[in-house]
Amino acid sequence: MSEFMEIIEWFDESGEGMAHRFPQDGSGALKMGAQLIVRESQEAVFFKDGHALDRFGAGRWTLSTANLPLITSALSLPWGFRSPFRAEVVFVNRKTFTDLRWGTSEPVIFRDRELGHVRLRAFGNCTLRVDESVAFVNRVVGTAGHFATPQLTELLRDIIVARLNDYLGETLDSVLSLPSIYDETAAAVTARLAPDLARFGLILDGFWIQAITPPEEVQQMVDRQGGLALVRDMPAYLQYQMATAIGREQPAGAGDQLIGAGLGVGVGMLVPGMVREAMHAPAAGGAAATAVAPAAGGTGGATAGGPFCAACGGALPTAARFCPLCGRAQGGPAA
Numbered sequence: 001m002s003e004f005m006e007i008i009e010w011f012d013e014s015g016e017g018m019a020h021r022f023p024q025d026g027s028g029a030l031k032m033g034a035q036l037i038v039r040e041s042q043e044a045v046f047f048k049d050g051h052a053l054d055r056f057g058a059g060r061w062t063l064s065t066a067n068l069p070l071i072t073s074a075l076s077l078p079w080g081f082r083s084p085f086r087a088e089v090v091f092v093n094r095k096t097f098t099d100l101r102w103g104t105s106e107p108v109i110f111r112d113r114e115l116g117h118v119r120l121r122a123f124g125n126c127t128l129r130v131d132e133s134v135a136f137v138n139r140v141v142g143t144a145g146h147f148a149t150p151q152l153t154e155l156l157r158d159i160i161v162a163r164l165n166d167y168l169g170e171t172l173d174s175v176l177s178l179p180s181i182y183d184e185t186a187a188a189v190t191a192r193l194a195p196d197l198a199r200f201g202l203i204l205d206g207f208w209i210q211a212i213t214p215p216e217e218v219q220q221m222v223d224r225q226g227g228l229a230l231v232r233d234m235p236a237y238l239q240y241q242m243a244t245a246i247g248r249e250q251p252a253g254a255g256d257q258l259i260g261a262g263l264g265v266g267v268g269m270l271v272p273g274m275v276r277e278a279m280h281a282p283a284a285g286g287a288a289a290t291a292v293a294p295a296a297g298g299t300g301g302a303t304a305g306g307p308f309c310a311a312c313g314g315a316l317p318t319a320a321r322f323c324p325l326c327g328r329a330q331g332g333p334a335a
Contacts, residue, residue, distance in 0.1 A: 008044075009037035010091040016148040018130065019137060020091045024145030027088040036061040041095040043133045047088045052134045090141070092133040096205050097149055101125045102157045107215060108165050113174045118214050120175065122164060124186075127206040128156075128197070136201030155200075160207075163192040168212075175214055182209045 008030075010020045022028075027047070038044045038056050046054040046068070054068050103123030112118045130136045140155075141147045167189055172178075178185075190207045197203060307316045314325035321330055 006031070006034045007037070008034060008089055009039075010042070011039075012093060014148065016097075016150065017146065018093050018097070018149060018152065019141045019144075019147040021141075021143075021145045022089045022091065027086045030063065030085055030087050032063055034063045036063060036089070038091070041093060043092045043094055045090045045092065045133055045137060047090065048085075052137065055133065090133075090137050092130055092136060094130050094133070096127050096129045098127045099125055100128065100149060100153070100156060102153075102160045104161050105157075108168075110168060110172050110175075112172070115175060115214075118175055120168070120212055120214055122161070122209065122212040124207070124209040124211075126156075126160070126204055126208065128202050128204050130201055131198070131203040132201035134201070135199070140200050140202075159193060159196050160189070163196070164189050164209075167192060175212075178212050182212075185209055 008022055010017075010022065012020070036044060036056060037060050038058050040058045042058065044056040045052050046056075101123070102125065104121045107119035107121050109117055109119050140152070164185075167185065171185075171188075186207050186209050189209075190204055193204060193207070307318075307320075308314065309316055309323040309326060309328060309330065311328040312323060312326040314323055316323060316330065322328065323330060
């Protein structure tokens with residue numbers, strides 16, 4: 001580079017740069033006629049004596065008294081403005097920065113209608129861009145030679161979490177209903193964030209909540225509540241428990257018998273009979289079951305006027321091939 005800056009431009013290879021000062025360590029010598037190159041996604045702000053004066057949008061600019069009116073009026077040079085002057089240029093990246101992640105660093109306590117006090121964590125992502133370059137440089141970048149998105153992450157996270165906590169504190173009813181209102185919550189929080197970010201020259205292009213989660217012990221409590229809801233339906237719960245136990249305790253070969261008779265029919269006959277007996281409910285047709293269990297080692301007693309199962313002593317329908325109580329095949333010795 002020559003003694004004076006004659007071509008001024010900034011190309012960000014990282015994709016994370018938000019602002020870049022030229023020269024990075026403070027003001028430098030510029031001369032009238034120098035070339036300023038500003039890309040479509042950028043804006044250039046000229047500073048003289050610590051004040052933001054002229055701004056340039058996209059294009060190739062030749063610095064002259066015509067396009068530097070504020071700097072020209074501040075110079076008062078006696079040589080027809082052909083001599084160099086000291087100034088600095090801050091390039092501001094105006095593109096939309098995507099996939100900026102946010103999240104709570106510590107769980108926050110909320111009052112829940114069903115679970116009492118719960119501690120919640122939240123995380124998600126957002127997209128934002130610089131809306132007002134001078135405000136962004138003056139209030140965020142300052143005198144830094146280069147500023148990138150990682151330097152903004154902590155500030156952004158603190159603002160988002162504060163507004164999200166404020167909104168949930170006013171509206172949260174139950175943790176169980178949160179997943180159904182993520183979009184509504186994100187829209188409300190975006191509206192609350194707008195004035196905060198505007199003070200820094202920033203604007204949100206998108207804001208998403210990926211999850212709001214309680215700690216592990218609260219999640220286990222929710223799982224237990226789901227189990228209790230199943231137990232409240234006792235007949236269904238008993239059917240499930242009995243069917244599971246029978247599946248575990250069937251001797252070898254019994255499964256083949258059930259398959260041979262049709263698994264759906266066998267289980268359909270077996271389980272309802274066991275539930276009726278366990279709940280002391282009347283059998284189909286309103287008549288109470290009258291089967292008498294056999295004594296140990298015996299063949300069991302028969303009900304009046306009908307056949308019985310040699311294995312369990314239960315009453316059998318006429319010409320039944322399987323016992324509706326124990327599932328054993330009839331017409332032969334017990335397996």
